[in-house]
Amino acid sequence: MNLEYSTEQTLLADSVERLLSQRRATDRRAIWAACAELGLLALPFPEDMGGLAGGNVEAQIVMEAVGRHLADVPYIGCAVGPGAILGLCPETLRLRELVAAIAEGSRTACLAHEEEHARYRLAHVETRAERTASGFVLNGKKTGIATIDGVDELIVSARLSGAAGDETGIALFLVPADLPGVRMRTFPAFDGTTLAIVGLSDVALPPDALLASDKGALAALDRAEAASLSAVCGEAVGILEAMLDETVAYLKTRQQFGGPIGRFQALQHRAAEMYVALEQARSMALLAAVSVDLPDREERWRMLAAAKVQINASLRFVGQQAVQLHGGIGVTEECRVGRCFKRTAMIERAFGDTFHHLAVLDRLGGLEGRLPRTAPAQANGRAA
Amino acid sequence: MDLSFSHEEIAFRDEVRAFIRDNLPADIRAKAGRVAHFDKADVVAWHRILDARGWAASHWPREHGGPGFSPVQRYIFMEEMLRAPTPEPLSFNINMVGPVVYTFGSDAQKARFLSRIRSLDWWFCQGFSEPGAGSDLAALRTSARREGDEYIVNGQKIWTSTAHVADWMFCLVRTDAAAKKQEGISFLLIDMRTPGITVRPIITIDGAHHTNEVFLDDVRVPVANRIGAENRGWDYAKFLLGNERTGIARVGLSQGRVSRAVSLACGIEGLDGPLTDDHGFRRRVIELEIELKALEITALRIIDRQRRRNDGRPDPASSVLKLRGAETQQASAQLLLDVAGRLGAPLDADLAALGGGFAEAQGAAAIHLGARAATIYGGSSEIQKNIIAKGILGL
Numbered sequence: 001m002n003l004e005y006s007t008e009q010t011l012l013a014d015s016v017e018r019l020l021s022q023r024r025a026t027d028r029r030a031i032w033a034a035c036a037e038l039g040l041l042a043l044p045f046p047e048d049m050g051g052l053a054g055g056n057v058e059a060q061i062v063m064e065a066v067g068r069h070l071a072d073v074p075y076i077g078c079a080v081g082p083g084a085i086l087g088l089c090p091e092t093l094r095l096r097e098l099v100a101a102i103a104e105g106s107r108t109a110c111l112a113h114e115e116e117h118a119r120y121r122l123a124h125v126e127t128r129a130e131r132t133a134s135g136f137v138l139n140g141k142k143t144g145i146a147t148i149d150g151v152d153e154l155i156v157s158a159r160l161s162g163a164a165g166d167e168t169g170i171a172l173f174l175v176p177a178d179l180p181g182v183r184m185r186t187f188p189a190f191d192g193t194t195l196a197i198v199g200l201s202d203v204a205l206p207p208d209a210l211l212a213s214d215k216g217a218l219a220a221l222d223r224a225e226a227a228s229l230s231a232v233c234g235e236a237v238g239i240l241e242a243m244l245d246e247t248v249a250y251l252k253t254r255q256q257f258g259g260p261i262g263r264f265q266a267l268q269h270r271a272a273e274m275y276v277a278l279e280q281a282r283s284m285a286l287l288a289a290v291s292v293d294l295p296d297r298e299e300r301w302r303m304l305a306a307a308k309v310q311i312n313a314s315l316r317f318v319g320q321q322a323v324q325l326h327g328g329i330g331v332t333e334e335c336r337v338g339r340c341f342k343r344t345a346m347i348e349r350a351f352g353d354t355f356h357h358l359a360v361l362d363r364l365g366g367l368e369g370r371l372p373r374t375a376p377a378q379a380n381g382r383a384a
Numbered sequence: 385m386d387l388s389f390s391h392e393e394i395a396f397r398d399e400v401r402a403f404i405r406d407n408l409p410a411d412i413r414a415k416a417g418r419v420a421h422f423d424k425a426d427v428v429a430w431h432r433i434l435d436a437r438g439w440a441a442s443h444w445p446r447e448h449g450g451p452g453f454s455p456v457q458r459y460i461f462m463e464e465m466l467r468a469p470t471p472e473p474l475s476f477n478i479n480m481v482g483p484v485v486y487t488f489g490s491d492a493q494k495a496r497f498l499s500r501i502r503s504l505d506w507w508f509c510q511g512f513s514e515p516g517a518g519s520d521l522a523a524l525r526t527s528a529r530r531e532g533d534e535y536i537v538n539g540q541k542i543w544t545s546t547a548h549v550a551d552w553m554f555c556l557v558r559t560d561a562a563a564k565k566q567e568g569i570s571f572l573l574i575d576m577r578t579p580g581i582t583v584r585p586i587i588t589i590d591g592a593h594h595t596n597e598v599f600l601d602d603v604r605v606p607v608a609n610r611i612g613a614e615n616r617g618w619d620y621a622k623f624l625l626g627n628e629r630t631g632i633a634r635v636g637l638s639q640g641r642v643s644r645a646v647s648l649a650c651g652i653e654g655l656d657g658p659l660t661d662d663h664g665f666r667r668r669v670i671e672l673e674i675e676l677k678a679l680e681i682t683a684l685r686i687i688d689r690q691r692r693r694n695d696g697r698p699d700p701a702s703s704v705l706k707l708r709g710a711e712t713q714q715a716s717a718q719l720l721l722d723v724a725g726r727l728g729a730p731l732d733a734d735l736a737a738l739g740g741g742f743a744e745a746q747g748a749a750a751i752h753l754g755a756r757a758a759t760i761y762g763g764s765s766e767i768q769k770n771i772i773a774k775g776i777l778g779l
Contacts, residue, residue, distance in 0.1 A: 001390065001456060004688070004692065263779075275777060280679070280682060286685070362663075366666070368673050371660060
């Protein structure tokens, strides 16, 4: 057991903190360039493709700072997710060039996997890929893509065979966003982050666009989902910290009835409960980070599901209390806790919400495997 | 970052597990998990078995007769005993008075008391709370007036668990009525056979006689039985209450209750088939499992921090363990009784005569009722929140 950051991890935490505490939340591209300069964009990618092969703890360190500063950095969608996918793909010259370009910030890539009817089921892919004489043709629609404006490359999941929900038949493709037939629409989510929907109609790809297929593709998607879930747990911890700090500071300064409202025990106890929720979330984020690479799929998803359920509960409780204890100012656009609260609500539904992960745990007989199984066990869900 | 135990720690866990399996007497094993409190005889019997192995005082340093466990080993050891479950080494002796004696006692006191505290030859109870001094412990009024080389002690203690079977009581008394309330308190060891001590039972809602009122009426206590300096008792009490807090989450105890609830549920049919298929039941199990996992990791994080800091000071974050630990003990006890349904009704009856289902559910009511005290004793949940608010958040 060793729960201490290494020297390198401490340095990383310090430098990310420094970077994000200096930047205004609005200049997205500038933050992205600064992230590249710091080496953060190379971090999630495998070493043989020119990445830094950072681990899940490193990704959480970055995301914790992102959360703490409520930075608009699509690090999970454009770095953690692609890094996890490419880590399981055979190394090629094209991928090495891509990773080098991503690392220096000159090109961007993101994962386009989610679909309208998937509802967190990993193998629910309706988008079709057909083999043709000159490669592949893709048709379908991808949703909920966490991305950056003007993204260059999409890592798209599509089905070569089978029906939505089948664990076999899925393939992953590298799709330049400017290809004919790729139509991307971005929209702001309620928390201010950018999401995209991509329509694919008769998108023609050369044979070397195929990154992985079947078992390999599913394993890569599973790994990306696991790594992303772990990373977003780190972001959650950062936001929880920020909300607790802001709230405690407010309790100490806001004057009512002739003194700071923090002298009232009812409010002190609420703040104490927020602290408990933060500590429990910190513990579960740690569990998530060390569970991403567990070889047993069921064991891995038991731990990750438990982590996400607990962290969602902490986000909801702390978010609601932070707004409440700020009073009227807490529900205004100018107040930071209000923005934090919106972000928590988006994180709750990232990489599986509470309904989903409780269902995962139910199928697996609970976290400790004590409960008799009632349904055929499929880690992280598939179509029933 | 690594959450898993080392090979040595896992080997140690297996050793403890095997020791419990091979040495826990069958009659105690049969009661395990079915009683809210073990009898004195059971606690003593198991304690002696542990002591023979050198494990009774699991977190005492080697020079005072402890096994010299690392913080992680201590945690593993306690959790294995809770999970089995076995009677726990008597907290009053091992966690509370023992460390006070070896830290603040004189050589003569160490020679007289330590090995008897460790071996449980002398069973201690805790004379802290009074009718007017509960959460506000420093408001205590039991007085000790010096007369030659004796104190004359007068007053009343309450919630004195096991006083009726105890040989000794460690007791906070007021030796200076004029001083600020924390500064006039001394820490005495009182022989329970001393004339003037009256123990009156308090029957708790679980039907048990576990706790008591203790009346002290001109009780003569040798000054030689005072630990440390006069009027410094509050410091020793704070040390005692902050000592070894990482085990207080008692995750293993709650895990054992959840396991028992699930196995009980396996044999129960409801409106829609087996209770273990019931969505609401399964969800409560899963949510408890998640909470317990988080608590377990929080305990390990605090141990890890202490190991690195190594100054022995209590970590205010351990209030999280007491707070959530007590809540999960209650939630798991409640789950057990909820599964038992009306078969959980008997508190104390001839279960063999009532039938098998009642025997299966034995103890569910007593455990549930007994668990309500968990958020009250040892610093109530409200006090823990005060500690967090003041000690950590600076409110």
